Amino acid sequence: MTRPLTVSATWLVGVIEELARQGIEPSRLGASWAKHLEDVAPTRQLQLVQVRRLWQRAMQLSQDPLLGLKVGVALPLQSMNVVALVLMHSISLRQALAHTVRLQQLVSNSGRFLIEPASNNGVQLVYHITPSPAAMHPAQIDSLFAAYMRLLYNCMPADRRPTRIELPGTDACLADRYQVYFECPVILGVEQARVVFGAELLDSPWQAADPTLLRIVLGRAETLLKTQGRSDTLVDYVTAAIAAQGFSEANCDSVARSLDLSRRTLQRRLAERGSSFRQLLEAVRMSEALEGLADPNVPLVMLSERLGYAEPSAFSHAVRGHFGKAPSALRHELASSFFAGGKALAINSTESSDHQRTPCKADPTRCELEG
Incomplete structure (x- = not known):
């Protein structure tokens, strides 16, 4: 996964x-x-x-x-x-x-x-x-x-x-x-x-x-890597179960049963990793929301229903709380980003070329590094 x-x-x-x-x-x-x-x-x-x-x-x-x-x-x-x-x-x-x-x-x-x-x-x-x-x-x-x-x-x-x-x-x-x-x-x-x-x-x-201290901290780092791997595996399994069951149907009990765990055991293991079922459910929803918002052909009402929200207003509130923007504004931003280059890192080519042709007008006092 x-x-x-x-x-x-x-x-x-x-x-x-x-x-x-x-x-x-x-x-x-x-x-x-x-x-x-x-x-x-x-x-x-x-x-x-x-x-x-x-x-x-x-x-x-x-x-x-x-x-x-x-x-x-x-x-x-x-x-x-x-x-x-x-x-x-x-x-x-x-x-x-x-x-x-x-x-x-x-x-x-x-x-x-x-x-x-x-x-x-x-x-x-x-x-x-x-x-x-x-x-x-x-x-x-x-x-x-x-x-x-x-x-x-x-x-x-x-x-x-x-x-x-x-x-x-x-x-x-x-x-x-x-x-x-x-x-x-x-x-x-x-x-x-x-x-x-x-x-x-x-x-x-x-x-x-200090070679001795290096061996000690490397041991700690290796332990954290293994712990992170186990945590990621559990998170992956829970995430996959939520997606498979559907956002409207998935709950802590049903996901725990699909993983052959009790509800209490699942909650405890997630808590040990600094998470909870509710947080993961919302994280999966928001990840799916991003993909839906990136597609302008998916109506917001349909996306809201797909993600299991009873009302479009609840979906809008969740998106705004998670990303800091309303669904429509976030959709516009994603569309602009993909249109500009479709890459994870996008540099505005017009601005870059203009900077190469014209002298820098940045305020030198504002640009001074602090500390």
Whole structure:
């Protein structure tokens, strides 16, 4: 079965707190859980679509092209949980990159890092975006790379930096601003983000690394990977059972019976994973709602009935609470996104070409990185 698309709550709590420091109140982000961060369990996995919609909303409210960098550079190390400790105590950059590829899903599977060869025996860490009906805003990628590279820079010798970094960027003319932060050449306007490392960086020892501590935190990371796998399997089974039984018919009792479990056992196992049957039912409904809203030929009333809502108003309320927009507005946004390119990451080609032809007019005071 397909692995559920989620992002760790530890990462998102850090992001939302930094957005608040940038002047964007959690209550304005359109996600109900974002308003009550104290109630979000650190082990909770939040839906990928919700997270991407949150970033889109944040950029609408901010209009600051460097918001992603500002958030990423200020994220606490705790946002990466055990992954941060593994990277910090890796013996070299080469080992840290290998651990990144293996453990990144503990933070998020919004995308996946892969190591590929580069020229002159170097390597490049390439970020492959996970396909989803909701677009991944370039600022979200900026935040990820800003936080990740800040961690690596704290481990690497001060005079060693990547050969270059390539990012989508929110404004191609701001490459010089990015270079000030990343301390290396930056290319903006690409579809696939990557960081290129020269061969001389890969095996230089990281003097502060502690091999004993690395073994301990790697053991913890492996345990979390196994736990995540078991959690995902149960979630997949429950999700599949809900879809098979139909949204109007599926309930906790019927799904538990189909999995040869008692209602109490199913509820307990889901609770251990920071979830509940009700949350999963609504998550499956909203995932199906996105697909239906992306098809303009499906009437909203028919979609509401298909998802088991007694009244269209109940469907509208659920969509607005989950995504921060009414069904009609979300349908228009999805249609515009797909028409513009039909990709998980869409850059406005008209704006990009205009930026290349005209000088950058961004306000330099607004564009300065903080911290």
